[in-house]
Amino acid sequence: MTGLILAIDLKSMKLVGNMSQIWLHGMTCVSGSRIIKQLNVAQRELEKEREHWRKVLLRIILIVKFLAEHNIAFRGSNSRLYQDHNGNFLGLVQMLAEFDPVIKEHVDHITNDKIRDHYLGPSI
Numbered sequence: 335m336t337g338l339i340l341a342i343d344l345k346s347m348k349l350v351g352n353m354s355q356i357w358l359h360g361m362t363c364v365s366g367s368r369i370i371k372q373l374n375v376a377q378r379e380l381e382k383e384r385e386h387w388r389k390v391l392l393r394i395i396l397i398v399k400f401l402a403e404h405n406i407a408f409r410g411s412n413s414r415l416y417q418d419h420n421g422n423f424l425g426l427v428q429m430l431a432e433f434d435p436v437i438k439e440h441v442d443h444i445t446n447d448k449i450r451d452h453y454l455g456p457s458i
Contacts, residue, residue: 393437397423400426401422401426408421408422408423409423410424415427415428415441428441
């Protein structure tokens, strides 16, 4: 009788050991899927940021192209947005900011000092 109980106990312990391994594997998969989800969210945020900067650069390049094609001076005596005598480049950026939400957002970040280094200043 003792041998039978010992055999049953060994089988149940083996089953419990297998169940705990299955549970640990499941937890690993759950935490792995959480990590994958977090990586996917980070990847989407990075792609969104990349797309934003592409749009900003495209508009700045188009302004530079326009000024260069028409042989128009870029700079004025002032290099600050929304100030007098800031030149044709910043003047066009200001004008575009009135109609284009991408440039408006960028200009708003610059004027609110949320961006220290930007593509509109002389220190690029």
